[in-house]
Amino acid sequence: MARVKPKRHGVVTDMTAMCDVAFLLLTFFILTTQFKKPDVEQIKPPSSISEKLLPDASLMTVNVTPQGKFYFQPVENGSERMQVLDNMGKKYGITFNNNEKVAFTKVQAIGVPMSQLKSYLNMPEDEQKSFKSPTGIPLDSTKKELIDWVEQSLKVNPGYKLAIKGDVSTKYPKVKDLFEGLRDIDFLKFWLITSQEGKSNE
Amino acid sequence: MAEVQVQDKGEKGGKVRSKKQSTRVDMTPMVDLGFLLITFFMFTTTFSKPNVMDLGLPAKPKDETQKPPPTEIDLTNSISLIIGKDNRIFWHQQDQAGLNDQTLNETTMDREGIRKVVEQAKARAKKQDLFTVIIKPTDDAVYKNFVDILDEMAITKNERYGVTDIKPWEKAIYEKKVGGTSAPAPTN
Numbered sequence: 001m002a003r004v005k006p007k008r009h010g011v012v013t014d015m016t017a018m019c020d021v022a023f024l025l026l027t028f029f030i031l032t033t034q035f036k037k038p039d040v041e042q043i044k045p046p047s048s049i050s051e052k053l054l055p056d057a058s059l060m061t062v063n064v065t066p067q068g069k070f071y072f073q074p075v076e077n078g079s080e081r082m083q084v085l086d087n088m089g090k091k092y093g094i095t096f097n098n099n100e101k102v103a104f105t106k107v108q109a110i111g112v113p114m115s116q117l118k119s120y121l122n123m124p125e126d127e128q129k130s131f132k133s134p135t136g137i138p139l140d141s142t143k144k145e146l147i148d149w150v151e152q153s154l155k156v157n158p159g160y161k162l163a164i165k166g167d168v169s170t171k172y173p174k175v176k177d178l179f180e181g182l183r184d185i186d187f188l189k190f191w192l193i194t195s196q197e198g199k200s201n202e
Numbered sequence: 203m204a205e206v207q208v209q210d211k212g213e214k215g216g217k218v219r220s221k222k223q224s225t226r227v228d229m230t231p232m233v234d235l236g237f238l239l240i241t242f243f244m245f246t247t248t249f250s251k252p253n254v255m256d257l258g259l260p261a262k263p264k265d266e267t268q269k270p271p272p273t274e275i276d277l278t279n280s281i282s283l284i285i286g287k288d289n290r291i292f293w294h295q296q297d298q299a300g301l302n303d304q305t306l307n308e309t310t311m312d313r314e315g316i317r318k319v320v321e322q323a324k325a326r327a328k329k330q331d332l333f334t335v336i337i338k339p340t341d342d343a344v345y346k347n348f349v350d351i352l353d354e355m356a357i358t359k360n361e362r363y364g365v366t367d368i369k370p371w372e373k374a375i376y377e378k379k380v381g382g383t384s385a386p387a388p389t390n
Contacts, residue, residue: 172342191255
């Protein structure tokens with residue numbers, strides 16, 4: 001009844017310090033975050049107990065889809081990518097113009113045979129993204145294009161590392177072909193991408 | 203303290219407060235937003251990095267002359283794991299002569315199964331430091347099984363393991379075991 005407006009000021013705290021910390025952390029996380037690029041095709045890696053994280057230094061990745069198609073993801077570095085493309089072009093007798101080279105530096109992963117690479121690179125960018133290759137990069141006893149990609153990349157910089165990302169349901173013979181191919185070019189150390197045990201990654 | 207500018211509702215035209223208007227801003231929404239973004243970035247950073255597993259392959263012998271002579275492995279010092287279809291796994295410690303339907307054992311892909319088998323076989327080995335696991339995935343195996351077994355090697359701390367192709371005589375027994383339905387090249 002007594003209209004003595006109680007002064008309720010006690011609970012209000014000075015939030016300046018909290019705000020400072022919050023934004024400091026925010027800046028840190030923004031700067032350190034690297035967004036995962038969308039995969040061309042959904043690949044669910046098998047789980048393992050390994051806690052080693054994938055290092056991102058000059059890494060190329062081979063993706064093996066559940067159907068056994070291969071995708072090759074060259075290193076991030078743009079100028080080195082161009083050299084890789086040049087080498088591959090030389091090997092297969094294809095020359096690429098500057099537009100195609102630029103497109104190649106932006107491409108996420110290649111999943112077409114060399115014969116179709118030129119037309120693939122000439123596609124508009126968003127069409128490229130949604131393009132699902134019916135074949136992938138060929139790899140069998142006669143056509144070892146995938147291995148050539150790895151080999152030519154290593155020629156540009158022998159320090160490249162290779163990671164293999166296979167799907168849970170990929171058939172083993174496909175992986176074996178890849179391993180055998182890599183043994184042929186004496187490239188024997190690489191990583192298998194796995195997800196953490198107990199975590200159903202994506 | 204930080205607070206919203208006190209809205210003096212009815213007193214607008216009334217007495218002019220000489221009290222100094224506080225310059226403090228309410229930072230609650232800002233802090234809220236800050237923490238929301240922090241959470242977002244924290245989650246994206248930790249989850250985007252996949253784990254990796256090392257794998258080294260043996261070098262291919264350049265030519266026949268360089269091929270090392272076939273090493274004699276004491277059968278008790280090694281175990282062969284055959285990865286079959288439908289996540290089935292078989293093991294044996296036999297050579298060609300000793301392998302038959304009875305000596306090719308099936309086990310399961312989990313802690314109770316394969317891990318025990320490997321551990322027991324290791325305990326039985328005459329020279330434990332030479333104990334070798336030979337992994338032989340068949341063409342029916344999927345990549346996951348292969349990684350699981352490599353993982354198992356890491357768990358049981360077996361440094362000595364090798365991946366090779368299945369031998370024809372093992373394959374024959376294996377196919378008999380999984381059932382005659384499996385054609386030479388089953389594709390499902």
